[in-house]
Amino acid sequence: MYDFKKNGDPSMKIIMLLAIFITLGFILATGCVGQIKKDNGSVNTSISPAYTFSPIVNNTTVSNATIKSGLNGTLKVSISSWNAELPLFIDSTSVGTVAMDKPFMGMVEEGNHTVKVCAGTKCVEEEVEIKFAKQVFIDFSERLKKEVVFPVPTAQIIDYYRSGDGVGIVVEFINPSVKDLVMSADISDGYTYIYTRTNQRTAETVRGRASATVKSGQRQTTVLTLSFASDGYSYLFDAPVIGKITTN
Numbered sequence: 001m002y003d004f005k006k007n008g009d010p011s012m013k014i015i016m017l018l019a020i021f022i023t024l025g026f027i028l029a030t031g032c033v034g035q036i037k038k039d040n041g042s043v044n045t046s047i048s049p050a051y052t053f054s055p056i057v058n059n060t061t062v063s064n065a066t067i068k069s070g071l072n073g074t075l076k077v078s079i080s081s082w083n084a085e086l087p088l089f090i091d092s093t094s095v096g097t098v099a100m101d102k103p104f105m106g107m108v109e110e111g112n113h114t115v116k117v118c119a120g121t122k123c124v125e126e127e128v129e130i131k132f133a134k135q136v137f138i139d140f141s142e143r144l145k146k147e148v149v150f151p152v153p154t155a156q157i158i159d160y161y162r163s164g165d166g167v168g169i170v171v172e173f174i175n176p177s178v179k180d181l182v183m184s185a186d187i188s189d190g191y192t193y194i195y196t197r198t199n200q201r202t203a204e205t206v207r208g209r210a211s212a213t214v215k216s217g218q219r220q221t222t223v224l225t226l227s228f229a230s231d232g233y234s235y236l237f238d239a240p241v242i243g244k245i246t247t248n
Contacts, residue, residue, distance in 0.1 A: 071110045071132040078103040079117065080141035084151035089116040119148045120176035121217030150174050153247045155185040155210070158221070160240050166206070166227035167191070169240045173222070175214035175247075184211040186243035187224055193232035204229055 077088060077098050085099040091113050098104040098117060108130045116125035117140050124143045128136050144151070159170040173183040188207045195202045210224040228235050 072107040073110060073130040073132055074105065074135040075108045075113075075115070075128065075130060076103060076105045076135060076137045077115060077117070078137070078139045078141070079144060080139055082141045082144045082151055084119060086117045086119055086151075089118070090114070092116075117144075119144060119151050120178055122148045122176060124148070148176065150176050153177055153181055153183060153214075153245070155183065155242055155245050157187070157240055157242060160189075162235075162237075163225050164227075165230060165235065166225055167237050167240065169210070169224045169226065171210040171212075171222055171224055171242075173212045173214045173220045175216060175218055175220075178216055180213065180215050182211065182213050182248045183220075183245065184209055184247075185245045187226070187240055188243060189226055189237055189240035191228055191235055191237035193228060193235045195232050197231070201234075202232070 075090075079086060079098055079100060081100060083100050085097050085102075088095050088098045088104050090108060095106065096104060110130050110132055112127065112129050114125055115128055115138055116123050124140055124147055126138050126140075128138065130136060153173075153175050155171055155173045157169055158172045161168050167189055169187055169189070171185055171187065173185070175181050175183065186207065186209055188205055190203065190205045192201050192203045194200065206226040206228060208224050208226050210222050212220040212222045214220040226240070228237075
């Protein structure tokens, strides 16, 4: 260690004191900087950024997916006086048939559903909301009468007229089924005429059969001509009628 007492040079004393102060200043400055860095580090690590995870409900991430309740309500479907047995669909899934004397009744899961019945190629449907412990009732009869009209293959006379010594009859065949059909219908017509040998009016009935091939969901017309007895005159005839209708 430098002995100031032995060495009386005052300039050297000043230099040594300055060196000591400078050294102490560096030490203090280093300590302060280290402390500041430590504090800053603790501040940074104590702050957590917001919204860093997805919200969880019952250990399941929240989503927009529809969650099924597992609860059921009752659905009853009827076609009332519509004389047919028709396939029934719920959300495009077949669930059986419904008939005039056999309505459908079953349990359906809660929610919105599409209920549909089909008569051949023509279908009618309704949107329903099923609720737990409640019954929903649908009757398709009025819509079937309006939109489908004919539940089964059938025939009808749409016109008739005098044709020579007979009558021309326009027959329409209607095929609402899902397959092509060969259809036939028995037609009869009553008439009277004056028999030439006796000059007396006589009553007779003339009969025939009309036929046509009708594609699925289509209609087809044909003309049947029925001839009267050839030994008379002054023919008068009634409106023709349809008898038995057959399909193959």
